């Protein structure tokens with residue numbers, strides 16, 4: 001493995017590769033080295049189940065601009081999970097809130113300790129959760145290329161766990177170490193100690209779900225990391241900045257994964273001049289739409305309630321900023337500003353309707369972030385619709401209404417159709433099967449999930465990718481199975 005001395009390069013001679021001079025802090029190094037075997041046994045018991053010899057993986061070796069990754073076949077359990085923070089800007093100043101203009105914090109201020117720890121734990125909890133959700137997918141991968149991408153996402157989510165655990169160990173003393181242990185004890189979908197956020201306890205039983213998850217739910221991660229990258233707490237900011245780099249690949253897997261499913265379905269629809277592609281071993285468009293509806297709506301919930309005083313306080317304190325904070329043309333304090341958030345008007349009455357209400361800009365920050373996210377989600381939908389249009393098909397995919405299938409926030413108490421029409425519980429009961437995957441849909445999708453582990457081959461329900469990984473062709477031997 002490449003060792004890059006000094007600068008922004010990672011030190012791979014250490015047991016835990018890092019660019020934080022871990023060897024200079026023996027206590028911290030020992031603490032993390034004692035967490036390492038726990039991480040590895042978690043990976044062995046909760047990580048990917050398909051036995052492999054090695055996988056063509058990307059490993060981070062440098063956080064600088066000039067190429068940061070190294071590609072090679074590595075046995076997955078020997079992957080060098082490490083600690084990498086983006087380069088430090090010694091002159092960095094806080095960009096928002098009541099401490100705006102002050103130097104960024106290199107230590108955790110006592111008064112914000114509990115809140116910062118909480119933010120880090122919540123982010124940290126999602127990383128291993130997704131590995132757990134995806135652990136059985138290897139057995140049904142549609143190609144070696146896809147199998148490799150799954151494992152790449154998995155090892156990097158493992159690294160993101162390392163990133164958060166490093167912060168907990170380095171800056172939060174004993175409670176931080178306890179939280180780091182807890183991150184390995186909670187498990188996705190567990191009845192006794194589930195993961196913290198709802199979407200991370202849902203199962204990812206098939207590859208359509210995986211692509212929708214990496215498109216919609218990893219994208220939530222992108223937006224959360226984007227707000228933490230603005231944090232006044234500089235080590236958190238630098239950690240998230242580097243994680244965002246890795247996250248981009250996960251979303252590429254989702255975007256192009258759905259591209260390829262839509263492409264294959266469109267191809268068969270045109271070829272046979274019929275919408276009925278299920279019998280031909282593909283996924284019908286209405287089913288793709290239902291999976292989209294599900295993953296999008298549970299991901300919207302991850303942004304929390306439309307209004308939140310906690311988030312207002314985080315912002316004012318400088319803990320968590322807005323998406324693209326520095327590109328916003330306001331005072332970055334928002335104390336006197338107002339904002340329109342989605343709301344249920346006349347809730348509980350016969351006049352109840354979906355509309356908007358004005359709140360202070362600070363309490364509306366969750367809505368602000370959710371809207372940035374929604375606009376980003378729309379870009380993928382446009383892409384998929386372009387594939388349909390280019391195939392000459394009139395059908396289109398769309399994002400459902402923000403009130404559809406919500407379990408968190410203003411619309412948690414009502415049912416709404418994908419068009420935003422409020423429904424009675426009865427109507428919902430009758431019609432939700434048109435909008436969300438039914439058992440029949442899930443059974444069909446699962447019936448297609450037969451593994452294609454032969455080099456250069458691809459499953460019936462998905463088109464091959466346009467490009468391979470790191471300049472390699474599609475038929476490259478990305479994974480050697482055991």
Ligand SMILES: [Fe+2]
Pocket residue numbers: 127156157160221243247
């Ligand atoms: Fe992640």
Ligand SMILES: [Fe+2]
Pocket residue numbers: 157218221247250
């Ligand atoms: Fe991710």
